[in-house]
Amino acid sequence: MTQTDQQAPPSLNDIVSCISGYDPGAMTVTQAQGVIKDFIAPIAAIEKVAIRSALSRVLAQDIVSRIDVPAHDNSAMDGYALRGADVAHGAEVRLAIVGAVHAGASFAGQVGPGQCVRIMTGAPMPAGCDTVIPQELTVDAGEHAVILPAGRVRPGDNRRLRGEDLALGSVALPRGRRLRPSDLGLLASLGIPEVAVRRRLRVAFFSTGDELRSVGEPLDPGCVYDSNRYTLHGMLTRLGCDVIDMGVVGDDPAALEAAFRSACEEADAVITSGGVSVGAADYTKQIMAGLGEMMFWKIAMRPGRPLAFGRIASRGRQAFLFGLPGNPVAVTVSFSFFVRDALLRLAGAEAQPLPRLRVKSAAPIRKKAGRTEYQRAILAPGEDGVWTVRLTGTQGSGILRSMSDANCIIELEHDRGDVAAGEDVSIVVFDGLI
The missing domain is CATH 3.90.105.10 (Molybdopterin biosynthesis moea protein, domain 2)
Incomplete structure (x- = not known):
């Protein structure tokens, strides 16, 4: 197939048009994840x-x-290499020791019936031998002979076969x-x-909002320190990305457009936090839409309802764009369940679904059917040794302490309602994720 014959990749609009009853204001988690997966294509560069x-x-x-x-049959134990036929009847047998072999060497002689060779772990099996008895299972081992008690070894025991690993x-x-x-x-x-x-992914990220201050700056009245960039930096670093921290960008259209263009020209993916919900000073969505093909969704989930996804372009360069909510917990949850898999796919990695465990909830959990909920929780064993999970406390999307105290997330499915104490719930453990 020539270059001109190749079918063009689907547009974002093509992909969402295949969703029955597509409604950007009422997307399920599964629908949004599917669109992102279908639109992302791995980078081609190799080193x-x-x-x-x-x-x-x-x-x-x-x-x-x-x-x-291994490159040859070898011993899995320190002991004696012998012919399986000598122990096939399961009776006590006395064998003459005719030599010794260590790892990295070989035994050049012949091993006949009624004979054995002292052998060390990893040493090649002598010709004619197919069985090893560990030295601790023998009795009366001397310089010239050893006794093998009845029933202690069977033919073929303790032999590693050539190529059995690879x-x-x-x-x-x-x-x-x-x-x-x-x-x-x-x-x-x-x-x-x-x-x-x-090639390593290059990911640029920045936070938006006039109320944000970077660590080390004076905190003016009505302002807050920007925590999202540090959370994102940590998660991106764990994924092995080359990160480009672009700081805080205020609610100024010209500054925002310049930041988007700069990020697009230097990175494979761009992540923002804030500016994707409805707000008088949220120019971010307009600028995103003006630079490429973007979707703005309201996901049926808690926390993290608003989400923007698409691809932007500037000066001949393109980058995938993820616009995350501004609340700290929503940023972490949205990254974990949307951005993480997308970046792995962009990096060319094989599918790596987050492992989920089923455990019992230690207490009731209130849940509204019709949305997926991600509750911050602590997984721990009880006095009886049975592992259960409990919430960290108040679950507001702005309470970052709830995420810091947690060691897992409870994922409550879209159609599920309230959870009773003792019911099974699905959890995603943080280790290796956040």
């Missing part, structure tokens, strides 16, 4: 990095094993994998010094 620098990077290509791991030519790690510490060890075990990964 090679040393495996020591590859933690949290996204693999751009499958990693195919160039060797068998076989030559098999996929060790798939494209789209976000590399973890154990993955780096796996790459090293294959003798791979560097890997092809997607």
